[in-house]
Amino acid sequence: MSRFEDYxxxxxxLILPIRGKDYVIPEVSMPDGLKYTKYVEELTAAEESRKTDPDAPLPEPLDNDVFRHMMLGAAYDxxxxxxxxxxxxxxxLVTATANFQTGRASAEIMWATGGDPKAIEKYLMPNRAARRASARSTGTGSAKKTPSPASTNSTKTSPTGE
Incomplete structure (x- = not known):
């Protein structure tokens, strides 16, 4: 049985360069990760409840300093x-949060765009266009070719049998 490489x-x-210095962002600890995940789940549930009950309570927000330290660790200090x-x-902070929640690809998008929705859309546009072009050129799209009509060159008999 082969052995896995050390994690x-x-x-x-995650290394973020700012003003010529590289800040190494530590991974979110297990206790902090669980605390943050629980908070997000509670917030999501509360927002869902507010669709039917506008007075439904929201969870107590995370303290800003606590949240910054959760995601950035000593790099924040x-x-x-x-x-x-x-x-x-x-x-x-948004980059580290994306890295924790959904992985490095999302973190790279957040770093490049700052999380601005219009900037994200613009950032992703070349990739979407490339995927569409690739699908067209390789024929891997989901559209099916329209079948050709049946041949009309066959001998037909007239309705009168002649």
Whole structure:
């Protein structure tokens, strides 16, 4: 039976460059990950309840500092000490959150766009166009070719039998 590589060898750390310095964002700890996941689940359930009951209570929000430390770890303290602008810290925060929730590909999109919906759409456009072009050129699209009509060259008998 083969042995798996150590986790640290197969998963690259999240490194965010800001003002010429690389900030290494640690992975979210198990307790913090569970706490955050529970909060998101409670918030989602509360928002669903508010569709039918506008007065349904929302869960107590996470403290901003607690949330920043959950997602950025000691890198947050480094950023503050280095005087990193709030916008850069915010971008790092959405990037780290995306990395935790949905993985590196999402984190890369957040880093490139800051989470702005219009910027995300623009960022993804070349990829969508490339996928469509590829589907057309390889014929892997789901549309089926319209069948040709039956041949009309066969001998027919007239309704009168002649």
């Amino acid at each position: 640290e060898k197969v998963v690259d750390p 480094e950023m503050v000490a280095d005087g990193v602008p709030a916008a850069a810290v915010s971008r790092a």
